[in-house]
Amino acid sequence: MTNHVKKGYARPLDITHGRVDMSHGGGGRAMVQLITDLFARHLSNEYLAQGNDGTCLPLGKGRLVLSTDSHVVSPLFFPGGDIGGLSVHGTVNDVAVMGATPLYLTAGFILEEGFPLADLARIVESMAKAANDAGVKLVAGDTKVVEQGKGDGVFITTTGVGFLPDGVHLSGDLARPGDLLLVSGSVGDHGVAIMSKRENLSFDAPILSDTAALHGLTAAMMASGATIKVMRDPTRGGLAATLNEIAHQSGVGIHLEEAAIPVKPEVEAACELLGLDPLNIANEGKLIAVCAAEDADRLLAVMRAHPLGRDAAVIGRVLEDANAFVQMKTRFGGRRMVDWLSGEQLPRIC
Amino acid sequence: MKYVDEYRDGEVAQGLAQAIAAEVRTDRRYNFMEFCGGHTHAISRYGVPDLLPPNVRMIHGPGCPVCVLPIGRIDLAIQLALERGVIVCTYADTVRVPASGGLSLMKAKARGGDIRMVYAVTDALMIARDNPDKEVVFFAIGFETTTPPTAVAIQQARAEGLKNFSVLCCHVLTPSAIMNILESPEVRELGTVPLDGFIGPAHVSTVIGSRPYAYFAEEYRKPVVIAGFEPLDVMQAILMLVRQVNEGRAEVENEFTRAVTPEGNEKAQRLVSDVFELRRSFEWRGLGEVPYSALRIRDTYADFDAERRYGLEYWPVRDNKACECGAILRGVKQPTDCKIFGTVCTPETPMGSCMVSSEGACAAHYTYGRYKDYEASAT
Numbered sequence: 238m239t240n241h242v243k244k245g246y247a248r249p250l251d252i253t254h255g256r257v258d259m260s261h262g263g264g265g266r267a268m269v270q271l272i273t274d275l276f277a278r279h280l281s282n283e284y285l286a287q288g289n290d291g292t293c294l295p296l297g298k299g300r301l302v303l304s305t306d307s308h309v310v311s312p313l314f315f316p317g318g319d320i321g322g323l324s325v326h327g328t329v330n331d332v333a334v335m336g337a338t339p340l341y342l343t344a345g346f347i348l349e350e351g352f353p354l355a356d357l358a359r360i361v362e363s364m365a366k367a368a369n370d371a372g373v374k375l376v377a378g379d380t381k382v383v384e385q386g387k388g389d390g391v392f393i394t395t396t397g398v399g400f401l402p403d404g405v406h407l408s409g410d411l412a413r414p415g416d417l418l419l420v421s422g423s424v425g426d427h428g429v430a431i432m433s434k435r436e437n438l439s440f441d442a443p444i445l446s447d448t449a450a451l452h453g454l455t456a457a458m459m460a461s462g463a464t465i466k467v468m469r470d471p472t473r474g475g476l477a478a479t480l481n482e483i484a485h486q487s488g489v490g491i492h493l494e495e496a497a498i499p500v501k502p503e504v505e506a507a508c509e510l511l512g513l514d515p516l517n518i519a520n521e522g523k524l525i526a527v528c529a530a531e532d533a534d535r536l537l538a539v540m541r542a543h544p545l546g547r548d549a550a551v552i553g554r555v556l557e558d559a560n561a562f563v564q565m566k567t568r569f570g571g572r573r574m575v576d577w578l579s580g581e582q583l584p585r586i587c
Numbered sequence: 588m589k590y591v592d593e594y595r596d597g598e599v600a601q602g603l604a605q606a607i608a609a610e611v612r613t614d615r616r617y618n619f620m621e622f623c624g625g626h627t628h629a630i631s632r633y634g635v636p637d638l639l640p641p642n643v644r645m646i647h648g649p650g651c652p653v654c655v656l657p658i659g660r661i662d663l664a665i666q667l668a669l670e671r672g673v674i675v676c677t678y679a680d681t682v683r684v685p686a687s688g689g690l691s692l693m694k695a696k697a698r699g700g701d702i703r704m705v706y707a708v709t710d711a712l713m714i715a716r717d718n719p720d721k722e723v724v725f726f727a728i729g730f731e732t733t734t735p736p737t738a739v740a741i742q743q744a745r746a747e748g749l750k751n752f753s754v755l756c757c758h759v760l761t762p763s764a765i766m767n768i769l770e771s772p773e774v775r776e777l778g779t780v781p782l783d784g785f786i787g788p789a790h791v792s793t794v795i796g797s798r799p800y801a802y803f804a805e806e807y808r809k810p811v812v813i814a815g816f817e818p819l820d821v822m823q824a825i826l827m828l829v830r831q832v833n834e835g836r837a838e839v840e841n842e843f844t845r846a847v848t849p850e851g852n853e854k855a856q857r858l859v860s861d862v863f864e865l866r867r868s869f870e871w872r873g874l875g876e877v878p879y880s881a882l883r884i885r886d887t888y889a890d891f892d893a894e895r896r897y898g899l900e901y902w903p904v905r906d907n908k909a910c911e912c913g914a915i916l917r918g919v920k921q922p923t924d925c926k927i928f929g930t931v932c933t934p935e936t937p938m939g940s941c942m943v944s945s946e947g948a949c950a951a952h953y954t955y956g957r958y959k960d961y962e963a964s965a966t
Contacts, residue, residue, distance in 0.1 A: 436706065496597075509591060511706075512679075562958045569818045570597040570604070571634015573955040579934030579945075 250274040255354040262348065262382025275358055276346075276378060279365040284341070284376035292376045294341060297400030304331035305396040311585040313360065313390050316430045317445030318521075320393060321363030326450050326521055327472065327587060328397035329371045333455040334468040334524055336407045337399035342368060343377040344395050349388035360391060371450035373397070389585075405459065409486035411466035416555040417533040418491060419526045421454060421540055422447070422548040423499040424476050428518035429507045431586050436511070442503050449522030454545045461539040463532035470524045472587055477516040477575045479525060480553075480563045490558025493565040493575060497552045517578045519586045527555060594817030595633065603822040604638040610829050617643045618781045619828050620918055622765060623730075623788035624651030624946025625816045631955035633818035643825065647948035649764055649916040650788060652729040652757075653680045654940040654947045655871045658904035660757050661686035663894075664726045667755070668692070668700030671897060674718060675755075676703045676711035677726035678733075680944040685937055687904050692726075708733075708740040715744070715752035724893045726755045731794045734758045734882065735855040738862040741884070741891045755893040756884050759869065761791045762799045763880035767871075769807045773919050782918070784810040784828040786821065789843035796851025800839045807837075814842040862888055870903055872940050873916030912939035915948050922949040923960055929953060 250270055260267035277285060284292045308324040325342065332339040344364070348357065368375055426447040433444050451470065458465060467487075471479035476498070484491050500508075500515045508515050522545060528536050533551055540546030553565075563575040611617060621627055627647045630636065636645060649655050661684050667673040675692065682692040682704060696702040701721075705711050708725055715723035727737045737754060744752045765785060768774060774782055787800055792813045800811045810831035814824035824842045831838060841847050862885060869881030884892035893899065906912060910932070911925035922928050922941070932938040934950050941947035945954065 505591075560958065560961050562961075564958060567632070567634045568597050569595050569633040569635070569638075570600045571637035571818075573632060573634045574958050576954045579950070579954070 250354065252354045252358050257348045257350055257352040257354065257357065257382055259350055259382055259384070262380060268380065272378075272380060275354070275361055276380070279361045280368070280375045280378070282374045282376070284374055285378070294376060294398075297338075297340060299400045299402040302332050302335045302337040302399040302401050303396065304328055304335075305394065306331060307392065307394040308587055309389065309392050309585050310431065310587050311389060312431070312434055313356070315434050315446055316443050318448040319360055319363050320391060321360035322367040323448050323521060323587060324393040324395045325364050325367035325371060325373070326448050328395040329373055329450045329452055330470040330521075330524070332397040332399035333450070333452040334407070334470050335399070335401060336405045336455065336459050336465070336468065337401040338456065339371060339373050339397050339399040339452050341376045341398040342373050342395050344375055344393060345379040346381070347388055347392040348380065348382045349390050350382055350385040352390050357391065367450065371452055407465060407468050409467055409469065409483045412483050412487035412489050412527045412555045413466070414489060414555055414557045415530055416466060416527045417530050417551050418480075418493070418553040418555065419528065419533065419537060419540065420476070420498065420550060420552050421451070421524045421546045423501045423504065424471070424520055424523060425500060425504045425508065425515035425518035427521040428475070428586050429504045429513075432511060432513075433507055444501070444503050444507060447520055447522035449545055451522065451524055451545060454524065454540065454543045457539050457543050458526065458536060461536055463536035463539070464529040465526055465536065466529070467527040468524055471520050473519050474578050475515070475517045475519055476525065477514070477563070478577055480575065481577050483527065484558075484561040484563050487555070488559070488561055490556050490561060491553055491563045492556060493553035493563065495565050495568045497550050499548045499550055516575055521587060530554075591817070594815070594819045596819065599819055600638055600822055603819065603826060607643065607822070607826050607829060608640050610826065610833065611640050611643060612833060613642070615642070616781070617783050617829060617832060618646055619643070619784045619786060619825065620646040620648045620768070620782055621786040621821070622648040622650040622761065623786075623791070624654065624944065625788060625790070626786055626814070626821060627651070627948060627951050628946045629816050629818050629821055631951040635818055635821055638822065639825065643829070646782070646918040647915070647951070648768070648785075648918060649871065649873055650730065650761065651941075651944050651946040652733070652759065653684060653944035654912070654916060655759065655764075655873060656681070656684055656728060656757060656940060657870045657872045658686050658906065659870065659902050661692065662904060663899050663901065664692060664724070664755060665690055665695045665700065666899070667724050667893065667897060668695050668702050669698065671722070672701075674701045674703060674714060674721050674723045675726055676705045676714060676723060678706075678728060679704060681726065681728055683937065683943045684940050685943070708736050712740055712744060712749070712752060715749055719751060722751050722753070724753050724755050726757070728757045730759060730761050730788070731791045734859050734863065735794065738858045741862050741888055742858075744891055745888065753891045753893040753896050754884065755899075756863070756882060758863065758882045759871065760880050760882070761788065761795070762803070763877055764871065764874065765800075766803055767874050767877045767880065768917055769803055769809065771917055773917065782809060783832050784812070786824045786828070787811050787813040789813055789815045789820070789847055792841075792843070792847040792851060794852050794855050796849050797839050797841050797847055798849045798851070804837050804839045810837045811839045812842050813839070813847055815845070861885075872906065873913040875913075907938050910939035912941045912949075915941050922952040925949070929957065
């Protein structure tokens with residue numbers, strides 16, 4: 238006898254040729270299909286599978302750390318990464334630099350009508366890989382679709398949850414005169430990778446984004462026993478913005494040594510061409526740390542032993558300054574301020 | 588980085604600093620104007636003044652094309668974008684220059700104007716090709732260095748029969764601006780602005796050569812050294828100026844022998860004169876009307892002249908009364924002499940054009956040097 242019962246009574250989602258349309262955000266069958274066949278397929282776990290309006294999570298030990306970040310990068314696929322991985326790394330790093338262990342993520346997607354499902358699948362796969370590598374689970378999500386021309390392909394907002402052991406307290410207001418400042422590696426890679434793609438600049442060695450999850454590096458640093466006062470990941474606005482934030486929060490001055498700041502030659506070359514300052518350019522896989530001077534050598538050794546901290550360096554020191562200025566001794570031998578960026582140097586980088 | 592680090596070498600800089608310190612006379616002051624905003628930026632960014640003796644002072648000149656753009660010119664571009672529905676393309680910081688009615692090109696963009704930042708005039712041509720149903724205007728600013736590419740673009744547009752492309756020409760000329768400063772009452776009478784010499788921009792001279800400066804070096808007895816934009820170039824130029832002053836010479840010297848000749852690039856000059864002619868007069872922010880100081884598009888290329896194409900009429904607009912940009916651009920005042928510097932006028936909320944571009948004297952001092960004001964007031 239012929240079986241007339243169709244499997245699922247649904248035509249499979251055409252991920253190869255299909256495009257996002259308004260029905261994918263409409264709350265009907267098409268939306269459910271997109272969620273189950275694309276998002277859940279790659280991202281599912283026991284929490285997401287609960288399928289309820291909210292997710293019930295076990296409490297970890299210590300205090301809760303929460304962070305949220307929206308990602309609107311253009312282009313969506315760039316040398317060294319894409320918006321999917323970036324949206325995981327960005328939030329994981331914000332939780333990790335608090336000294337916490339990132340555990341859970343939520344993700345909100347705003348999709349533009351007409352966006353190819355194949356590209357969406359690549360992005361979701363990249364998110365799944367990044368989350369898996371970072372040891373975090375995506376536990377809740379949301380999808381909305383906007384009309385063509387009202388978005389730019391995909392926007393992703395992620396929220397991260399982590400737990401911070403009792404007794405650990407890192408904060409931007411804890412830098413004190415005498416402390417030293419460390420960076421985990423070369424600065425400016427991410428922003429320049431995006432810019433070189435946008436401007437079609439080509440270099441002998443292509444500039445790749447440094448997008449990466451820093452939870453492993455931060456865990457090693459926290460376990461080193463060094464007295465770490467502040468950790469931050471210098472994303473938009475670059476090193477300059479992050480250091481100014483810390484200087485203001487702590488009410489201290491910061492003096493940098495330009496010669497000590499790692500910048501890749503190809504990034505420096507691109508900055509020369511485009512008239513940019515590497516210190517203002519975004520990073521997505523770097524952190525800076527402020528620690529007690531006597532612990533700096535130990536912390537530096539631990540950072541350099543980690544693959545994401547191989548090029549770590551001590552780049553400056555904290556000193557008293559009621560005006561909270563960040564200053565730099567230039568390689569040339571003069572001094573200058575390292576100020577916040579005015580306006581925007583590169584739009585839509587993360 | 589090869590071919591760059593050599594010109595930023597701290598040890599060589601120390602050597603030059605010692606040479607300058609050894610040669611300056613202690614019984615006099617040396618006031619040199621770096622004409623070009625590129626030099627202003629390099630001096631601030633690398634901290635060059637820290638390597639100079641206290642009696643050598645650098646005065647920031649008007650050589651920032653964004654800074655000297657008068658409000659009326661920006662108004663014309665905004666008018667094209669908002670009232671004529673034209674796609675306006677322009678270079679970088681131009682979009683931030685404050686215009687009339689609290690607008691700027693950036694704010695006009697937020698009101699729906701189609702304004703695009705381009706890195707090269709060829710991008711504007713591309714936009715015109717890609718949007719055949721829209722009119723595209725390239726808002727052309729800059730000194731002699733950016734003029735030849737604009738000329739090429741206009742020739743190319745004609746060769747291609749590109750009907751929807753035109754240029755709002757605001758190209759200005761370096762020598763006439765320096766002459767205007769030397770002719771200004773502050774410099775001529777009683778020497779309110781004591782100028783002992785100029786550093787001339789090398790990139791301009793790669794086009795026009797070093798010869799155009801010979802006249803006023805001789806006529807006004809002011810030494811000129813044409814210098815590159817790396818900090819060591821600037822240090823070397825300062826040393827050369829100090830020597831000229833000490834020896835009573837007023838010559839045009841060339842520090843940038845790696846690219847500048849007396850004649851300049853004659854092919855580029857021919858190209859420019861094919862497309863452009865001198866304007867009788869042009870308003871500069873800070874300097875006012877300066878005769879024969881800018882270019883306009885020749886009649887033979889009138890179709891590509893946005894001013895003629897759209898019947899634009901220029902209306903001069905006064906700067907904000909409290910703004911000292913004018914005096915700062917002429918070297919009469921320093922940024923800190925301005926009441927609104929760092930209070931009302933900041934890089935985020937620029938009132939005057941010197942605060943807009945990173946090459947402007949006020950923005951450079953704000954961004955790189957304002958900590959020194961606190962140090963000075965503490966001592």
